[in-house]
Amino acid sequence: xxxxxxxxxxxxxxxxxxxxxxxxxxxxxxxxxxxxxxxxxxxxxxxxxxxxxxxxxxxxxxxxxxxxxxxxxxxxxxxxxxxxxxxxxxxxxxxxxxxxxxxxxxxxxxxxxxxxxxxxxxxxxxxxxxxxxxxxxxxxxxxxxxxxxxxxxxxxxxxxxxxxxxxxxxxxxxxxxxxxxxxxxxxxxxxxxxxxxxxxxxxxxxxxxxxxxxxxxxxxxxxxxxxxxxxxxxxxxxxxx
Amino acid sequence: xxxxxxxxxxxxxxxxxxxxxxxxxxxxxxxxxxxxxxxxxxxxxxxxx
Numbered sequence: 001x002x003x004x005x006x007x008x009x010x011x012x013x014x015x016x017x018x019x020x021x022x023x024x025x026x027x028x029x030x031x032x033x034x035x036x037x038x039x040x041x042x043x044x045x046x047x048x049x050x051x052x053x054x055x056x057x058x059x060x061x062x063x064x065x066x067x068x069x070x071x072x073x074x075x076x077x078x079x080x081x082x083x084x085x086x087x088x089x090x091x092x093x094x095x096x097x098x099x100x101x102x103x104x105x106x107x108x109x110x111x112x113x114x115x116x117x118x119x120x121x122x123x124x125x126x127x128x129x130x131x132x133x134x135x136x137x138x139x140x141x142x143x144x145x146x147x148x149x150x151x152x153x154x155x156x157x158x159x160x161x162x163x164x165x166x167x168x169x170x171x172x173x174x175x176x177x178x179x180x181x182x183x184x185x186x187x188x189x190x191x192x193x194x195x196x197x198x199x200x201x202x203x204x205x206x207x208x209x210x211x212x213x214x215x216x217x218x219x220x221x222x223x224x225x226x227x228x229x230x231x232x233x234x235x236x237x238x239x240x241x
Numbered sequence: 242x243x244x245x246x247x248x249x250x251x252x253x254x255x256x257x258x259x260x261x262x263x264x265x266x267x268x269x270x271x272x273x274x275x276x277x278x279x280x281x282x283x284x285x286x287x288x289x290x
Contacts, residue, residue, distance in 0.1 A: 049247040053256045060260070099267050103260050110256040114249040211264070218271045225278035232285035 009224050012085060016217045023214035030207030037200035044197070053111040055201055059208035060104035064132060065167055067097025067212065071139065072164040075157035085220070087153030088227075090160060091143055092219035096212060098136035105133060116180050124173035125181035132170055135163035149227060 038055035071093040077086025108126070109119040120126065139156045146152035174183045185192045186201075193201065246253050 043247070048249070049245070049253060050249050052246070052253050056256060056260050096267070099263060103263055106259055106263075107256040110252045110259075114252055215267065215271060218275065222271060222274045222278055225275070225282055229278060229281040229285060232282065232289065236285065236288070 009085065009088075013221060013224065016221045020214050020217050020221070023210050023217065027207050027210035027214055030203055030210055032207075034200050034203030034205075034207050038197075038204060041197050041200050042194075047115060050111060050114055051197065053107055054197070055204045056208075057104065057107040057111055058201060059205040060100050060107060061129070062205060063208055063212050064097060064101035064104045064129065065170060066209075067093050067100060067216075068132060068136070068160075068164070068167055070216075071097060071160045072167070075160040075164075078153050078157040079161070087149070087157065088220050088223045089216075090139075090153065090157060091223055092216050094136055094139045094143070094156070094160075095219050096215045098133065098140060100208075100212065101129065101133045101136055105129060112180075121180055123180050124177040125170070125179050128166060128170040128173050131166050132163075135159070135166060138163070149230070 035055055038052060041051075043049050044051035071090050074086045074090030074093060077083040078090060105126075108129070112121075113119045139160050142156040142159055143152045146155065173179060174181050186198075191198050
């Protein structure tokens, strides 16, 4: 099927009807397997049992960046291609991504206190993730600032695109500046983590990505229903006049 | 299992607990929003017929 066919909201609803439960089931299975493996994995030689926080904190960090990237691509779809589902996807990514970014900050603080001796430091990595969270909140605030979803979507898309500059800053902050945060232990094809901890991490991350997919699709479905209700209310008001 | 978590068990349990509670609230909010919006659309469509 051509990609443009998925742009039809009715077609999207049909796909979402079976894809949401499928993604949710995949998330439940992968998270159950990954997190239980993580809880039984050996303690880290430096961090001891605190390494267990890694199985949730790292996927939250990855998803914070992935959701923002998705939001930026959707913003391009809104501004450049005027794709009918782009701003719906962008708003849903902001709603779910903000929660994952919040959890990244909170679990990071709880990991940092015993490891670094502090919950928070104005460190390049920590600060850039806080900026990412504030950008999510800014995009969500813009969505609430306009009654017309098309105007709101355009304003939110501009902020999402401008804010995308922060994504590489988050990613490379530990390489560009001195940071209390450790450098990335995993990159494409390479890992400094022992397989006994790496596999639970990757399975947990796959589970959280599946959960994000289910929540994102569900939030998109909600937004389409909200717009349908809005259109019906406008039609009703026009008929009664 | 909790006894094996070492001296920082509270931090580990708090991280998992806050994550589970926050994601639970997000899932419940999205599900409630779906029910509310679906009901609103059905009511409005039935009034138009």
